[in-house]
Amino acid sequence: MTEENKIFHDIAVLLPAFNEAENIGRIIEELKSHFHKILVVDDGSNDTTAFIAARLSIEVYRQKHLGKGAAMRNGLEILRSRGGEYKAVLIMDADGQHTIEDAIRLAAAWDTAAPSVISGERQFHYPDMPLSRLYGNIASSQLFSPLIGRKITDLQCGLRLYPMALIPQILPVSNGYTADMEMLLNAHEQNVDIRTISIKTMYDAMRPPQPIHSARHMLHIVYFIAKSYFKKIRRNASFSVLLVIFLALLALLIIRDTKTAIQNYQKPRTRNDSYVAALEYLRSHSPEDAIILSPWEDGNQIIALANRRVVASSKVYPSETTELAARFRDVGKFFFAKSDDDAQEVIKKYGVSFVFLKKQNFDFYLCRYARRCGKKDSLIYRLLADEPVSFLTMAYENKSYKILKVDETAPQRAGFDYSYANFLTGLWSKLPLTANNYRPMFGGILPHHYPFTDALFPDFFARVKAFPPEVILILGPDHKNIGKTPVTVSARPWKTPFGTLKPHTNLINRLTENEFASTDEKTQSKEWSVRTIIPYIAAVSPQSQIVPILIRSDLSVNNAERLAHELSSSLPPNSLIILSVDFSHRLTDEETNREDKKSRNAIEHFRFEEIENLSLDNHKGLFVFLSIMKERDAKKIEFLGYERNDLLHEKDPSAFPDYPYIVSYFSYAFNR
Known part of the structure; x- marks a missing residue:
């Protein structure tokens, strides 16, 4: 079996992570093909890092924000507590700077017969790394290498492999980034061989240097190396000379960078004719x-x-x-x-x-x-x-x-950067997806609060798949009321992970030409109430044409009635109208139950006069929706489900995140 296809069962992967929602999913997906065990330690992230990892069926340990060293220490303790299940642990940064190929190379190079520490080693050259960091890395490496008896050119590499038996003796005390150096030093003191393997340089260009953080980081490194040398000085005074040289070099670097910054700031700016002409055009x-x-x-x-x-x-x-x-x-x-x-x-x-x-x-x-x-x-x-x-x-x-x-005619992008696996292979796969189980729908009510939508979507879209409509119209709220007019539409195709859905151009043109709505692609691209639902339509009914409509809260009742009549009379017979709406927000448990009961009663009995007093986020959309259902005589209502985000989280914390307040969701099907 080649290295590219090998699966490592006795090497666990530890991913310390802080605010890495952009990278963690891709990294885990790549690692899962080669490593049996992956542990993510979330260092108090305030984004969805832990949630994304949990959704991918990965063990996640959450701690308050203490630093990378603390995350490494806690993760290593967890893996060590599993007995002799794993022979080694591969620690890998979760920021996307290391490739899966390099991780596999380190794992393949580990020898159980002669266990050693294996460290990745990037080859830094300008302009891959800012000069200040490049010189700082060179200086710190030169000073640190004598401490462990061999040259290490990449002290801060986040890709390293350690024998599990060695972990109790080398656990870091530091909570910060110096933990990597501390573990190397501890390994050396245990007379363990330290090997290096050259890996790719993937310096993150998306994160430009932050002077304050860089300076703090360098000070921590200086302090750690100085402290380590002072221990050596007690046994060998010659090391003090190296310490003085290091501090002097560091001072020169700071002076150089400060001088360069001042010169750049004072450098005169000139504008050529082409520059001025381009700005004048704008x-x-x-x-x-x-x-x-x-x-x-x-x-x-x-x-x-x-x-x-x-x-x-x-x-x-x-x-x-x-x-x-x-x-x-x-x-x-x-x-x-x-x-x-x-x-x-x-x-x-x-x-x-x-x-x-x-x-x-x-x-x-x-x-x-x-x-x-x-x-x-x-x-x-x-x-x-x-x-x-x-x-x-x-x-x-x-x-x-x-x-x-x-170009505003380019396709809109629907959905979010998440996996649809739970919908397609989870609850969805267990449903009977044949036409015999369902009846055609003329209308439906769905939530738009991802990921809690997964609890109610499968049953509804099984009905859509059984009887694919010619046109699907979505009535969503313009949450921020930023549309050009009270009613806005999108005339562009919508690109999804399952293909591109085409708009129903005739109906959209009729709405805009008769001034029932205006085209506003910018608002449509920002509003989640429509683009949350569209990918699921593409998954089950890719031939359907769509009409995405956003409604501001200031739409008048008279105009809402006119819009409903226009839509009802213009839509083809084989059409489906979806109301995108979330119900009670930010209420207590008792208040939520009371308000949701009122909302169900108003919907199921077409009580238009009560709509404005209901607890939901799409009052005018509900008015238009019920008006269309009444006009099309779709009054046979089937209640498909009710959920709340807090209750879903209690049932399955790995699939549904802990939300700061209660939101409730209904799902309905309207038939004749």
Whole structure:
């Protein structure tokens, strides 16, 4: 069996993770094919890291935020407590900097007959790593290597393999990043052989250096090495000379970086004619509310000379650093995207209208920290090479700059970045999916609060699969009331993991031409009440055409009645209307039960006069929906299910996260 296909049963993988929701799912999926045991220690993440890991049937240990060292220590203790089940443990960072191929190489290199510590070793070169970090790594490695009797050039590599029998003697005391060095030092003191294997350098360009964090990190390393040397000094005073050299070198690095920063800040900025012409085009030919995505070093000039808003600029108040850091990552995510879908996520997140780009000598700040800028699989390469991009069209170009307009006719992207496995292979697979079990539906009520939707969707969509409608109309709430008009529609196709759904163009055009609604793709792309449901439609009824409608809360009753009549009279006979709605929010247990009972009573008895007083998030949508059902004589109501997020979490914490307040959900089918 080759290394690529081998499964390691006696080597456990430990993934310490903090806010790694973007990476953890992909890493686990890759590791599961080769390692029998994977343990994720979530270091108090405030994102969905633990939830994603649990959904993939991985053991997860959650702790309060103490640091990587604490996560490693707790994870190692858990694995050690399993007796002799595992012979070794592979510790791997969860930030995506290591490849599965390198993890397999380390595991394959481990020899049970002669167990040793195996450490990955990246080969750093400028510009793969910022100069300050490169020099700091070289200096700290030179000072640390004598402590363990061999040269280690990558002290902070997060990919290492340790014999399980050695764990009790080398457990780290440190809670921070120096735990990696501490374990190496402890292993050396136990006379254990330390080997290194060269691995790929994958420095994360999405996370530009943060001076405060970097300085704190370096100080921790200095303190740990100094403390270790002082122990040596007691036995050998010559080590004090090395310590002085190290501290002097560190001081020189700090002085150099400070001087460079001051020089860069004072460097005069010049504007050439091409630059001014491109900015003038933006000012004259883009809407006043347009948002421009550009490398952030151009953001200030776009604001000042083109008078347009930007995704990110280089000037920021201290109170805005967290927000700007997220924006910087998103700008990098866009330019280095490997697929149009990934790039469109950023476009939709910020409502971008134009992309501003320098054509030659692209000096985007992130290029100093990654070689991706020249790779053919990145979006920036395609843009600079004038290759077509599905959602961008050329708006302006001169010898040095190009401006691309976001094409609003490109397909919307439905759903979220999650697995649909629970729907397709879980409850769904257990249902009888034949037409004999169901009747055709004319209408239905569904929730949109993912992932709690999984509890009610399978039964409903089994009916859709049994009798696929020609047209499916979705009535969702415009939660933030940001639509151009009280009723908005999307005229674009919707791309899903199961294929692309086409819009019912005739009905959409009729609604907009008769001023019942307006087309608003930006609002549709941001609103989850519709795009949560669309992937499931594509999975069970891919030939259906869709009409996504968002309704603001300020739609008048008179206009709601007119809209309902227009939809009822315009829809083909074989159509399905889905009301997307969540019910009670932020109420006590007793209040939730009382309000949900009132909502059921109003729905099942078509009590229009009570709708505005119900506890739900789509009052006008419910009014329009019941009006259509009444007009189409679909008054035979089948109650399919009722759930609450808190009760679902109690039943299955691994599938449903702990939510800060109660939300309730109904599912109905309406027939004749």
